[in-house]
Amino acid sequence: MSAAAGRATVRPVAVVSAAQTKSVRREDHRNEVEMLMPVVTDVFANIGVTKADMGFVCSGSTDYLVGAPFSFVMALDAVGVWPPMRESHVEMDGAWALYEAWTLLQEGEIDTALVYSFGRSSPSQLDRILALQLDPYYMAPMWPDPVALAALQAQALIDTGKATEKDFAAVAARSRRDALRNPNAQVAKDQSPDDLLRDDYVVAPLRRHALPPITDGVVAVVLAAEDRARDLCERPAWITGIDHRIEAHALGARDLAQSPSTRLAAQGAGVFDASGDAPGAVHVDVAELHAPFAPQELILREALGLADSVAVNPSGGALAANALMVAGLLRIVEAASRIMDGSARSAIAHATSGPCLQQNLVCALAAEPSGPARKGA
Amino acid sequence: MADSEVLRAPHVLEYPYVRSVGPVIGAFLTGLRDGRILGAQSRDAQGKATVIVPPTEYDPVTSADVGALVEVGQSGVVTTWSWAPEPKKDQPLDRPFAWVLVRLDGATTAMLHVVDAGSLDAMSSGMRVTARWRPAAERVGRVQDIECFVPEAANP
Numbered sequence: 001m002s003a004a005a006g007r008a009t010v011r012p013v014a015v016v017s018a019a020q021t022k023s024v025r026r027e028d029h030r031n032e033v034e035m036l037m038p039v040v041t042d043v044f045a046n047i048g049v050t051k052a053d054m055g056f057v058c059s060g061s062t063d064y065l066v067g068a069p070f071s072f073v074m075a076l077d078a079v080g081v082w083p084p085m086r087e088s089h090v091e092m093d094g095a096w097a098l099y100e101a102w103t104l105l106q107e108g109e110i111d112t113a114l115v116y117s118f119g120r121s122s123p124s125q126l127d128r129i130l131a132l133q134l135d136p137y138y139m140a141p142m143w144p145d146p147v148a149l150a151a152l153q154a155q156a157l158i159d160t161g162k163a164t165e166k167d168f169a170a171v172a173a174r175s176r177r178d179a180l181r182n183p184n185a186q187v188a189k190d191q192s193p194d195d196l197l198r199d200d201y202v203v204a205p206l207r208r209h210a211l212p213p214i215t216d217g218v219v220a221v222v223l224a225a226e227d228r229a230r231d232l233c234e235r236p237a238w239i240t241g242i243d244h245r246i247e248a249h250a251l252g253a254r255d256l257a258q259s260p261s262t263r264l265a266a267q268g269a270g271v272f273d274a275s276g277d278a279p280g281a282v283h284v285d286v287a288e289l290h291a292p293f294a295p296q297e298l299i300l301r302e303a304l305g306l307a308d309s310v311a312v313n314p315s316g317g318a319l320a321a322n323a324l325m326v327a328g329l330l331r332i333v334e335a336a337s338r339i340m341d342g343s344a345r346s347a348i349a350h351a352t353s354g355p356c357l358q359q360n361l362v363c364a365l366a367a368e369p370s371g372p373a374r375k376g377a
Numbered sequence: 378m379a380d381s382e383v384l385r386a387p388h389v390l391e392y393p394y395v396r397s398v399g400p401v402i403g404a405f406l407t408g409l410r411d412g413r414i415l416g417a418q419s420r421d422a423q424g425k426a427t428v429i430v431p432p433t434e435y436d437p438v439t440s441a442d443v444g445a446l447v448e449v450g451q452s453g454v455v456t457t458w459s460w461a462p463e464p465k466k467d468q469p470l471d472r473p474f475a476w477v478l479v480r481l482d483g484a485t486t487a488m489l490h491v492v493d494a495g496s497l498d499a500m501s502s503g504m505r506v507t508a509r510w511r512p513a514a515e516r517v518g519r520v521q522d523i524e525c526f527v528p529e530a531a532n533p
Contacts, residue, residue: 137398137402138488138489138520141520142467142491142520143466143467143468145468148476149459149476151460152476152477155458155459155502156457159502201462250433250437251489252456252478253429253437253486256457
């Protein structure tokens with residue numbers, strides 16, 4: 001079955017509520033449950049529902065941050081575990097928890113789902129933890145840190161002639177300036193690219209500004225299907241397509257300057273249906289791209305065929321807040337919020353996982369369940 | 378409560394399994410111990426012959442089973458690099474070094490390793506590097522049996 005044929009049978013599902021904490025460098029006083037409780041309360045209160053109204057609950061987080069197996073089970077205390085409910089967890093970014101909930105909603109037995117994710121990165125050693133996701137024989141024994149690997153990708157992009165360090169600084173400057181308008185952002189500053197280029201290299205060719213901050217944060221959304229979505233929300237953010245794809249585990253078997261898995265996921269999510277897939281052909285109002293390292297935004301823009309007019313990461317993106325396992329779902333939340341608040345009619349949200357954009361999820365959102373009109377139709 | 382009254386107990390996180398590395402990765406690691414670098418013969422999506430280094434039991438792109446293992450060169454080309462001015466715990470070198478993807482002579486894919494180049498200015502994509510091995514008595518069958526790569530001219 002082709003992806004297009006699959007999409008024809010999709011049951012309309014929308015984001016109908018979202019809530020998040022302010023992202024911070026270090027949350028010293030509250031544990032994961034205490035951070036989640038007010039956010040879960042808000043995401044229900046926004047639309048006047050309770051846990052009893054949810055057909056399914058799915059979360060995304062990593063036990064490696066806490067250092068204890070099944071630590072995610074404790075986070076369920078923020079939702080309440082009685083009476084029993086259908087519940088699941090992914091050891092991934094919350095964007096993939098949303099994908100699981102969306103898939104279950106497609107079966108038609110439930111009409112609502114709560115999705116949340118949490119990440120307290122500050123007490124952990126992210127360099128060590130993220131090395132553990134690598135190939136255990138050929139890469140992990142050398143303990144390459146995520147900045148070192150992202151810098152390999154950055155140099156590969158420079159070598160194509162498509163971008164320079166100044167372009168990376170421009171991405172960071174724009175992201176952190178846009179973050180000034182996002183009260184939940186962690187790093188918000190108005191600095192010129194030339195100022196940022198005076199930063200030292202952390203791992204060349206990446207300077208400090210091209211790296212994401214270390215962040216503690218949580219986020220939650222409610223999904224609802226069809227009429228239930230219309231009942232709960234004045235302007236639901238309809239998911240018109242969603243797909244995720246993965247590339248080879250071995251970095252040396254990939255072309256790091258491109259993101260073919262993002263392109264495949266975008267095809268699967270119907271991003272190119274209305275516009276074609278020529279460079280710059282995709283005109284949506286907003287794109288929230290999970291690019292923890294500045295050069296990755298440039299690679300993703302190209303893979304998604306975004307027109308120059310698209311507002312990319314108006315929230316500040318992952319360069320302004322990057323809680324582990326939260327930042328991807330947060331992109332869907334920020335994109336959906338622009339539709340729910342009426343400021344956008346169409347949006348693309350993207351989440352990534354693994355080193356150097358290894359795995360990518362693309363979620364197309366629109367103010368109408370049918371999505372943007374097909375060009376020429 | 379005085380410190381002496383605090384109950385203490387050890388908590389040991391451990392991974393009590395033995396993993397077998399199998400016929401392909403195992404052969405590669407044994408090759409390193411013996412000072413040889415092996416790759417796996419395969420074919421890309423267009424049917425063109427390839428050699429995957431380091432080898433996997435399946436082709437990373439087509440997922441097909443790989444063919445025979447063949448020895449590849451101990452020198453090759455840097456396809457991309459980054460410069461770590463401050464090495465971190467357990468990384469291969471304790472002085473500033475380059476992370477690289479290096480495509481060895483005879484290989485189609487590149488492997489992650491490090492280059493002991495002295496300074497960032499000595500690095501560029503496309504430069505040739507060659508393996509510097511640990512002494513045979515210290516090699517145990519792991520990627521660090523190659524201590525690092527060095528610029529080819531510096532190690533004729």
